Amino acid sequence: MSDCQSDHSDENEDVITPAELIAKLEEAWLNEKFSPELLEHKNEIVECVMEQIVHMEENLQRAKKGDAKANIHRMEIDRIRFVLNSYLRTRLQKIEKYFPHVLEKEKSCEEEGQASFLTNEESIFAREYLVNTENYLNKVALKHMPPNLQHMDILKAVPKPCLDTFVFLNVKERQDNILVEPETDEQREYVVDFEEGSQHLIRYRTIAPLVASGAVTLM
Structure with a gap:
């Protein structure tokens, strides 16, 4: 090939x-x-x-x-x-x-x-x-x-496509201060760090730009 x-x-x-x-x-x-x-x-x-x-x-x-x-x-x-x-x-x-x-x-x-x-x-x-x-x-x-x-x-x-669907992802490049949206009005927003090689379950809307850039991959 x-x-x-x-x-x-x-x-x-x-x-x-x-x-x-x-x-x-x-x-x-x-x-x-x-x-x-x-x-x-x-x-x-x-x-x-x-x-x-x-x-x-x-x-x-x-x-x-x-x-x-x-x-x-x-x-x-x-x-x-x-x-x-x-x-x-x-x-x-x-x-x-x-x-x-x-x-x-x-x-x-x-x-x-x-x-x-x-x-x-x-x-x-x-x-x-x-x-x-x-x-x-x-x-x-x-x-x-x-x-x-x-x-x-x-x-x-x-x-419309449901962007609030939760997805599994694998981190290719370390990402800091990822803002996680609250599930209810009572919860507060918070940030997380993605270590390279780590895997997460998170709302798609939160990491959509990272999928587009290739920093993370879905699995």
Whole structure:
């Protein structure tokens, strides 16, 4: 399997090893799997992994029949493909579940000049899903209702992701003075320190920026 250029390459074009690339994919997969909201896409990693799979399969075609190492490599390809497919499927499921909020967030990113957290394909899928949903609702229900009830705010009708969900996390980089929100009005806010390598169970909203920055990973 060949090395791949990092998506954060400098003038010397940093290169990451195959093992590092797969580790990045697995990290993105677990973060997406356990995060209640849709995270920023990792399309660069996805494309690079797909290239690596092609290289691995080409190498397998040159292997001798009955080679035990070839069977091991085939199992590894299947494992990587499973993680990749699960990552992409998880993102699509979240888009389907929260599509109006996903599009609203995407619109805010565009207005504020921030990088899109959807791929072009995901953006097209979300917009088409919105149009199809609205058309379906109008056809089977809304057009049969009184005129004053024929309009529905899809943004209010579809629940938002619950950012107060509790998640397990592993700390990659030490973090000091993390503000923990109280569960009730009677409790007071307090701060905690995250030691590198430590694991915690905490409200997602509290550590969402750390997930985005890569300082912590969900598990």
